[in-house]
Amino acid sequence: MAHPVDKDQGLDVAKKLAQEEAGIGRMPKTGLSRWAVPVVGVCWSLFQLSIASWLILDTWFVRAIHLAFGLLIVYLSFPMFKKPRLGIRALSAKDRIPLIDWVLGIVAALAALYVIIDYQGITQRYGAPIPRDIVVGFTLFILLLEASRRVIGPALSLIAVVFTVYAFFGPYMPDVIAFKGVSLNRFVGQMTMSTEGIYGIPLDVSATIVFLFVLFGAMLEKAGAGSFFIQMALSLLGGFKGGPAKAAVLASGLTGLVSGSSIANIVTTGTFTIPLMKRVGYPARKAAAIEVAASTDGQLAPPIMGAAAFIIAEYVNVPYIDVVKAAAIPAFASYAALLYITHIEASKLGLRGLPRNELPPFFRTFVSGLHYIIPLVMLLYELVVLRHSPEASAFNAIWVIALVMLLQHPVKAYLAKEPLGPAFKQGLADIFSSLAAGARNMVSVAMATAAAGIIVGVVAMGLGGLINQIVDQLSGGNIYLLLIITAFASLIIGMGLPTTATYIVMASLTAPAIVTVGGYYGFEVPLMAAHLFCFFFGILADDTPPVGLAAYAAAAIARSEPIPTGIQGFMYDIRTAILPFMFIFNHDLILHGINSWTQGLLIFAMACLGNFAFASATQGWFITRNRFYEVPLLLGVTVIMMRPDAVAGWVGVPMDQRYWMYAAGLVLFAGIYFLQRLRVGEQAPAAV
Structure with missing residues (x-):
């Protein structure tokens, strides 16, 4: 069924969703209000750079x-509200900033700064707040939850309130979930006047690392890198079978370096790729779903994996490059499998690529955007070769992209023999605009990390041990059931939260429990694996029906129904959902204890083949349509390639020779290939 909006309206809907997520809910056109947010945003960016x-x-x-x-x-x-409420139009004004929001904003900022204003007094009376401390702390608590509600929606604020109520009423709960409870003084003191609540590790990572990477992405986008990535992807892959879909996957992976948001990714790449996919024959629902799956997984793409990845590094207490190393094989295997799925869909539908004469020429496109690659190379060099800290690496990449932004217009003007003055002004205007945009893009992350700090703080008050007991009872000591509960909870919670908040909540509640409960029964789970498990399912929640906003944005562009689009996207993302279950048990997939390039490349290649086999099993197609007995064979290939350690144990092969199991998987995969090859001509392409 077609979506009841035209193309322009659909794009407007998608852009509106992206703007709301990026912190652009109100856009005054005149007066002081017009410049208030940009100026504050630029000041924020300059502070972070300082x-x-x-x-x-x-x-x-x-x-x-x-x-x-x-x-x-x-x-x-x-x-305060998206639509007029209570008969007071100021509460929903979008063309101006009403006085009440000026007051609330200033009061909230001062409440946050209170720990600086009275730093000496707070440190001297640590643990024994006076009435003024409680009033200011409670004010910050309430205004933070309201700010979180405005940006993210009510889910995170509601969860924080539930945990807060539980902290006070724990002694009156049933025995199985009873908690000793806390006093008002202890709660306010820990939440708002210590570094174990709102001002905890998540907010620290947001303030010191994440902001710089978000700003770097905003500057790349403003410079024009997003369009360059799309053109590059089309020039490379657009001519192959189902080429626009393959280009969408590659472009979304590259744009993930820039946006860090699945919805922004969809608006950036989907505007071009979804119409092209429809043009070569993909149904609107599948075109939108491919873009959803690709854009959602953009947050997995190393070396910039979204805000949660930096928080993982702090929680696990390892360098950020170790998180990148651990996530590399699952992330790239997931993207490779999505490229494979686009090929399967094109084969099912009998599609071709775009004519080569309609595609941008590769060499000319590459050369025209070479200056966008320089800051990315700088970032990778700093992170991987020099092993500098993430914040130092991002800062050095930022000044490189700033030089690019300042000089690209004058260079073009010089080559075109145009005046240089206006070109330099345009470069400065772009830098100013990107500094403001970077700050606006950060508000959801800052509110998510601060509000989630309330939940982390309550857990730190003594709930951790109780959670381990509750999780152990719920799972009955079964590690598989524990993982299913964690995955399901992440998907449910993630429907109403951004990825970062979902990860923080689930990591605080279940990551330690996965490690601890696994240890109870003699099963070792690396802490990194447990945190990546929560991270992956927090990302997958972005397109989980019925709430997944990414599906709504893509459906608006494609003019398809949002719920079927979300379901189709989730079906594509099943190939990502199995990876966390695999690396929890097979630590080779996160390169745990592996430092050999050849060994790592072997594991990566076999993981890709295992994921391809799983995609074929779930999509019903390999070389041709699967027969019922081929599905378990393909799943067998998946198990062998993903869990050679388990297969080796089943057949009595020593663990240090487990990689020989790959040979059996290759033989089985080749057997299925030749079996289907024999009947390729027997089936016509499936009808849509």
């Missing part, structure tokens, strides 16, 4: 100032 280079501040001060900027921008950018 602490990454020359400004040395106590980490608590950095977190407080970061939160204050975020709160102020939220109240200036987002109205």
Whole structure:
């Protein structure tokens, strides 16, 4: 069924969703209000660049100032309600900033800065807050939850309130979930006047690392890198069978470096790729679903894997490059399998690619955007070769992209023999705009990390051990059931939360439990694997029906129905969902204890083949349509390629020779290939 909006309206809907997620809920056109958010945003960006280079501040001060900027921008950018309520139009005004939001924003910022304003007094009376501390702390608590509701939606604020109520009423709960409870003084003191609540590790990562990477992405996007990535992907893959779909996957992976948001990814790449997919014959639902799956997984793409990846590094206490290393094989195997799925769909439908004469020429396209690659190379060099910290690497990449933005217009003007003055002004305007955009893009992450800090703080008050007991009872000591509960909970919670918040909540509640409960029964789970498990399912929640906003954005562009689009996208993403279950048991997939390039490449190649076999089994097609007995054979290939350790144990092969099991998987896969090859001509392409 066609979506009841035309193409332009669909694109407007998708852009509106992206703007709301990026912190652009209100866009005043005149007066002071017009410049308020951009100016505050630029100041926030300059502050973050300062602490990454020359400004040395106590980490608590950095977190407080970061939160204050975020709160102020939220109240200036987002109205209290999306539609008029209570007969008061100011509560939903989008063309101006009403006085009430100015007041709330300033009060919220001052409440966040209170730990700096009275730093000496707070440190002296740590653990024994006075009435003023409680009033200011409670004000910050309430205004933070309201800011989180405005940006993210009610889910995270509601979860934080539930945990807060539980913290106070724990002694009155049933015995199985009873908790000793906390006093008002302890709660407010820990949540708002220590680094174990709102000002905890998640907010610290947001303030010191994530902001710089989000700003880097905003500057790349403003410079024009997003369009360059799309053109490059089309020039490389557009001419192959189902080429626009393959280009969408590649473009979304590259754009994930820029946006860090699945919805922004869809609006950036889907605007071009979805109409092209429909043009070569993909049904609207499948075109949108491919873009959803590709854009959602953009947050998996190393070396920039979204805000949650940096928090993983802090929680697991390892360098960020170790997180990239651990996530590399699952992430790339997932993308390779999605490329394979687009090929399967094209084969089912009997599709071809775009004519080569309609595609951008590769060499000319590559040369025209070479300057966009320089900052990315700089970032990779800093992270991988020099092993600098993420914040130092991002800062150095930012000044490189700033030079690119400043000079690209004058160079073009010089070559075209046009005046240089306006070109330099355009470059400066682009830099100013990107500094403001980077700050706006950060508000959802800042609010998510700060509000999730409330949940982390409640868990730190003594709930951790109780959660382990509850999870152990729910799972009955069965590690498989525990993982299924965790995955299901992540998908449910993630329907209403951004990836970062979903990860923080689930990692606080279940990652330690996975490790601990596994240890109870003699099964070792690396802490990295447990955290990546929560991270992957937090990402998959972005397109989980019926809420997945990514599916709504893509459906608006494709003019398809959102729910069927989300279901189709989720079916494509099943190939990603099996990977966390596999690397929990097969630690080779996260390169745990593996430092050999050849060994790593072997594991990656076999993981890709295993994922291809799983995709064929779930999509019903390999070389041709599967017969019923070929599905278990394909699943067998998946198990052999993903779990050679388990197969080796079943057949009595020593664990140090487990890689020989790959040979059996290759033989079985080849057998299925030749079996289907014999009947290729017997079936026509499936009808849509």
